[in-house]
Amino acid sequence: MSEQTIGIVGAGGMGRGIARRLTTAGRSVLITDNKDDAAARVAQEASQGRPGTAHTASLEDVLSSDMVVLALWYPGTVDFATQHATALSGKIVIDIANPLSDTFTRLTVPPGTSAAEELARAVPGITVVKAFNTVPAPTLFDGTVGGTGLDTFVASDDDNAKKEVIALLDGSGLRALDAGSLDNAQLLERLCAFGIELGQRYQLGFNFGIKYLPATELTSSS
Numbered sequence: 075m076s077e078q079t080i081g082i083v084g085a086g087g088m089g090r091g092i093a094r095r096l097t098t099a100g101r102s103v104l105i106t107d108n109k110d111d112a113a114a115r116v117a118q119e120a121s122q123g124r125p126g127t128a129h130t131a132s133l134e135d136v137l138s139s140d141m142v143v144l145a146l147w148y149p150g151t152v153d154f155a156t157q158h159a160t161a162l163s164g165k166i167v168i169d170i171a172n173p174l175s176d177t178f179t180r181l182t183v184p185p186g187t188s189a190a191e192e193l194a195r196a197v198p199g200i201t202v203v204k205a206f207n208t209v210p211a212p213t214l215f216d217g218t219v220g221g222t223g224l225d226t227f228v229a230s231d232d233d234n235a236k237k238e239v240i241a242l243l244d245g246s247g248l249r250a251l252d253a254g255s256l257d258n259a260q261l262l263e264r265l266c267a268f269g270i271e272l273g274q275r276y277q278l279g280f281n282f283g284i285k286y287l288p289a290t291e292l293t294s295s296s
């Protein structure tokens with residue numbers, strides 16, 4: 075696992091946080107962005123004092139990575155993956171998008187679907203895994219809220235891909251939970267919008283986390 079390279083497209087708030095979590099876990103990250111300086115800043119910051127490495131790379135090299143994270147907005151995720159369907163074909167593509175309304179508290183996709191399912195439908199040659207979307211960028215970068223480690227919910231219709239992503243995050247500071255099939259992205263995307271609504275009401279901004287608190291130690295049935 076440690077030899078795998080993870081490509082990140084987009085060096086905004088989430089690309090920054092994901093790169094940091096992955097280098098914390100000792101992974102090798104390649105990152106690209108529309109703006110070379112943004113990607114360079116994120117790569118440099120993510121590598122600092124971490125066991126893993128992060129480098130900027132051409133889009134072509136990023137898309138050649140073992141897995142690719144689309145740290146982009148929806149429906150840009152779908153446009154991007156459609157445009158690069160050949161390069162992404164056969165790969166695990168991690169979708170982090172929340173299709174948020176102007177207020178950030180509602181969704182722009184109709185009930186019964188999600189940004190992740192729309193991506194999977196538009197580009198059938200990729201394996202879509204939903205992850206990271208309920209973790210706001212600032213707390214994702216920090217890895218904790220008030221000293222408590224954060225959860226990420228990992229959903230996919232491909233069990234092996236889901237296991238790979240969960241294993242990828244081992245040591246990242248995030249606890250990755252198996253969140254079932256990809257249609258649970260409908261819930262996860264709505265959950266993030268709800269978290270933002272609470273954050274607005276209680277004037278937290280994006281400084282919050284959503285955590286599952288088990289009464290006993292978690293054991294997986296799968």
Ligand SMILES: NC(=O)c1ccc[n+]([C@@H]2O[C@H](COP(=O)([O-])OP(=O)(O)OC[C@H]3O[C@@H](n4cnc5c(N)ncnc54)[C@H](OP(=O)(O)O)[C@@H]3O)[C@@H](O)[C@H]2O)c1
Nearest residue numbers: 084085086087088107108145146147148171172207210211
């Ligand atoms: N921010 C959060 O707290 C949060 C939390 C959970 C999930 N998410 C989700 O994460 C995704 C990214 O959010 P973000 O806050 O990281 O957005 P962001 O700060 O706007 O970052 C996106 C970055 O991707 C770049 N980009 C856009 N199209 C590109 C392309 N084709 N190739 C390379 N780079 C490209 C953008 O550059 P330009 O600005 O030049 O277009 C920007 O630097 C969204 O889907 C959002 O719903 C965000």
